[in-house]
Amino acid sequence: MDKENFFEKVYEVVRLIPRGRVTSYGAIAEYLGTKGSSRMVGYAMNGCGTAYPPVPAHRVVNRQGLLTGKRSFATPHLMQQLLESEGVEVENDKVKNFKKLFWQPGAEL
DNA sequence: GCAATGACTGGAG
DNA sequence: CCTCCAGCCATTG
Numbered sequence: 840m841d842k843e844n845f846f847e848k849v850y851e852v853v854r855l856i857p858r859g860r861v862t863s864y865g866a867i868a869e870y871l872g873t874k875g876s877s878r879m880v881g882y883a884m885n886g887c888g889t890a891y892p893p894v895p896a897h898r899v900v901n902r903q904g905l906l907t908g909k910r911s912f913a914t915p916h917l918m919q920q921l922l923e924s925e926g927v928e929v930e931n932d933k934v935k936n937f938k939k940l941f942w943q944p945g946a947e948l
Numbered sequence: 949g950c951a952a953t954g955a956c957t958g959g960a961g
Numbered sequence: 962c963c964t965c966c967a968g969c970c971a972t973t974g
Contacts, residue, residue: 845970845971864955864956864957865956865957868956868969868970873971874969875956875957875969876969876970876971877955877956877957877970878954878955878957878969878970878971879954879969879971880956881954881955881956882955882970882971882972883972884955885954885955885972887955899955900955901955901956901957902956906955907955908955909955910955912955
């Protein structure tokens with residue numbers, strides 16, 4: 840699949856997310872140059888399970904820090920569990936201190 | 949090639 | 962504060 844260029848870019852950025860940090864779909868989309876295509880980021884993540892190496896999609900949340908994509912995980916609580924396992928506090932399906940844990944692609948490269 | 953869908957976003961009601 | 966709507970772009974049927 841040569842069309843995975845977009846997906847590949849998304850995976851690449853997501854893999855660069857440091858442990859214990861999170862980012863938003865819009866931030867990734869903007870970094871890819873396709874600002875506004877936040878849906879594509881989430882859509883791309885749809886294949887994160889088939890992508891290799893595996894993509895830490897649990898570190899990718901919506902702009903509110905809400906775990907919107909947890910429903911697409913193997914188990915809905917897996918995402919929160921992984922985040923908590925990395926030191927990210929999650930409450931009510933949303934990341935606490937999201938603004939503080941927010942990681943922007945390229946910002947710390 | 950058109951229509952529908954989606955792990956989003958921001959604004960309006 | 963909560964809900965609904967329209968715009969956004971790439972993938973799929």
